[in-house]
Amino acid sequence: MVWWLAIGVYSRNLDIQSQLDENWGCSDNIVSSLSIIIKRLRWPDANIFYEAQGNEIVLNTLRYIEQDLVGFQTTVFDMTGISPPDTENMLRQIYQKKIKGVRIILFLSNTTLELLEIANTFDSRSNKTTNYRTSSSWIILSSSMFKRPFLDIQLRNIIVLTCYRDLVEHFTISDGKITTIDCLIHHHTPATGPKIENCSADLLFPNIKYRYSNHHVLIGTLESNFLQKHVDKYNNTVYSGVVVELSDMLAKHLNFTFTFVQPSDDKYGGKSSDGKWQGLVGLLVREEVDMVIADFSITEERSKIVDFILPPFTRNTWSALSNRGIQRESNWTKIFRPLNAYVYIAILATVVVVAILLLLVQTNSPEANCSHCLRPWNCVISILNNALFLISFVTARGDGVSTKKASVRVLVAFLSMFCIVLTGVYLGNLTAALTDTKYHKPFNSLEELVELPDWKWGIRGYSLSKKILKNSKNNVMMKIWKGLEEFNKTDPSIFDIDINVHVNRILTEGEKYVYFGFGAESQILNRNDCALQIVDSILSNFQTAIAVTKNSYLKPDLESAMAKLSDTGFLTMLDETIYKDNRPQHCKNRDTKRPLRLEDVLGAVSLASVGLATAIFVLIIEKCQQHNKLSLHQFNEYNFSIWR
Incomplete structure (x- = not known):
């Protein structure tokens, strides 16, 4: 757009002189x-x-x-x-x-x-x-x-x-x-x-x-998962990370050079006791930098004094981070893990019922002399013998079982199928259990955490995290803030600005510590182990964006550049880079294994129940036949005695 600049409004009614200068x-x-x-x-x-x-x-x-x-x-x-x-x-x-x-x-x-x-x-x-x-x-x-x-x-x-x-x-x-x-x-x-x-x-x-013709720009930033700093062999400071990638892309698009500037207090920004802005926000307010590119979240308070460039280049979540709590079980405890306790109870009940049923068959069998079985003590011994037989039968899958009784053969047939199904399921889950590591969580929610007497927690000591906790009306968040104030009396490190201090405390053996703040997810994914876990993602509506001074000349050009980077998919790729999962494969798999419950083996239980019912029905028929034969035999003897 062209502007013709001249001070004072010119009137078209001026006389045109005949001669020009x-x-x-x-x-x-x-x-x-x-x-x-x-x-x-x-x-x-x-x-x-x-x-x-x-x-x-x-x-x-x-x-x-x-x-x-x-x-x-x-x-x-x-x-x-x-x-x-x-x-x-x-x-x-x-x-x-x-x-x-x-x-x-x-x-x-x-x-x-x-x-x-x-x-x-x-x-x-x-x-x-x-x-x-x-x-x-x-x-x-x-x-x-x-x-x-x-x-x-x-x-x-x-x-x-x-x-x-x-x-x-x-x-x-x-x-x-x-x-x-x-x-x-x-x-x-x-x-x-x-x-x-x-x-x-x-x-x-x-x-x-x-564009900016190599104009030099100062970019405020902080070391984090978004930006890493180290000194090379030539003693030069070298930066890496997504902040560098985004800065390079913008510099290439708008043709400027840049230098990173870190605030001396290593803070993101809040007001000091004298009302002055600190950290990255302070650098912008005092115009010591032209823009801020960091894991710098958009908040209402910050938006009043700086301008954020939309679209944002990534998201951020305020979470609770803790040790994953790895506990390896001994092999003898793992053999009980594949099945739920109710399944074991159902198996035991099946064994007892079948043992009693076998006792009834034996008692009423004409081939066996079981008159002594009716005595109480002998009944108990017979039931135990049958139970031991059935246990060996389950483990041997019915090998060596033979009987002349039809009811017992029916019962054994259904019981054999029950054992095959149950044993197959058990062996499959036992194999998984033996190769799996059981992760134990000392607590499953923040409500449980605040009630634990020997646990501590901390935050990075900048204003946003403090403000989130101090201004929250949630009972659990209020307890967390109260705990922080109490811990700070004897342990000032719970407000340490460096997130690595908090992570090291989490990983210290014997330390019971939780970190609340931003960057928890990236901390987990950027590691090559399974040591950390997110206990709870408390607030997830925070977006990270570039910030500039209020009414900055850079704003329209940066907004245009960021829109183009969003349309081309660069910002999506950048987000995927930030949250790239570098952990081993077994860390990425969620621990969804659980013991098999009774309803999971309902088919096998139903099969055993059908077998029991069928066996009882056949036993009743056998009893009726036996009774008829006995009656006929007595009738024949009676007639024979009369005939004699």
Whole structure:
């Protein structure tokens, strides 16, 4: 977008003088060149700055543009008598109204040169809210060649049009260098007129494509799972991690260089007792850095004093982290783990019932002399013998079992199928149990934790975690904060800023310690063991985003860049990198194994029940047959005795 800058509203009712200033002898040619450049750049509007002595060239320019550029809008300002403070205020207002960039046409004179000098250093005085250096585009019209004003200029996108007799010279100024625009060939002669050959916007303003043109940016950050720091063999500090990846991508996209700056207090940001902001927030508020890229969560309080760049680049969860509590069982206890206690009770009940049933069969068997079985003590012994037989039968799967009784054969058949199913299930789960490590949790919830007398917990001593706990109305959170205050009386390390201090305490043998805070999930996933676990993910609605100073000039460009990185999937890849699971495979598998319950082997139990019922039914039939045979035998004996 182009702005024509000039102080004071210009009136179209000014009288047009018949003669132009002699210094603007090639004014028509300059205006013609200006019109061609504007067309090539496709500027929709502009602001014009001029001084009263040059009002005629301004009128000539406006008249020509009005005729040649339909729809082109201009705002004209007279710089005559304008003080430097008013000039700065005007530049600030123009910058705030810009859409895609500030575009300026300047009629160079002594007064407008002062405006140019103010604009050249404006960014350093604007509290990092403007970026005239790279986001403004200037077309400067000069009545003659000059040497002085621009060799140390900071502004990056400048075209200068000057007169040399009837020839208009076109050149750019950047980094103290004056470069002729070779694609502009303007020979203003009646025969040929002005010409332009292959002049693109990139050639007219070559620095636009370089965006921030290697402007150096200070990035506030902190060491964490997002950023690691170490010293190489050449004694140079080297950074790595997702913060570096994101910073490199933004620097490449916007073309800036950067240096990481860490706050001296190693805090994320909170207010001190005297009301001053500390940590990363303090660096932004004091404008000691241009932006913050870290595991820096978006909060309402922070949003009031800094601007967050959306979309966020990752998520964050406030969790409770503890030792996973590995306990290896001995092999003799593992053999009981595959089955639930109720399954063992059901098996025992089956054995007892079948033993009693076998006793009844034996008692009523004509082949066996069991008159002594009716005695109480002998009944108990018989039941125990049958039970031992059945136990051996279960383990041997029925080998060596033979009987003439049909009821017993039916019972054995169903019992054999019951044993096959149950034994197969047991052996499969026993194999899994013998190769599995049992993880034991000393507590399953925060409610249980706060009631344990010998446990401690800690947080990183920055304001966000403290605020979460202090302001919470939840009973458990209130107990956690009360515990922290009590622990701090004798153990200040529970508020240590370094998360590694808390993790080391968790992993210390014999230490009963829990950490509350951000980064718990990444702490677990970045390890190559199964030592840590999340007890509870308490708050999960925190998002991590880049932060800049309030109304920073970087905000629109960073938002545009982050939107593109989101659309291309880079932010998704970055999130996956942060939460990449580096643990061994057996750590990734959730411990979902449980002892088999009675309902899990319901088919086998039902099979045994059917067998028992069938055996009892056959036994009843056998008893009836035996009774009939006995009756018939007695009847025959009776008749035989009568016959005799």
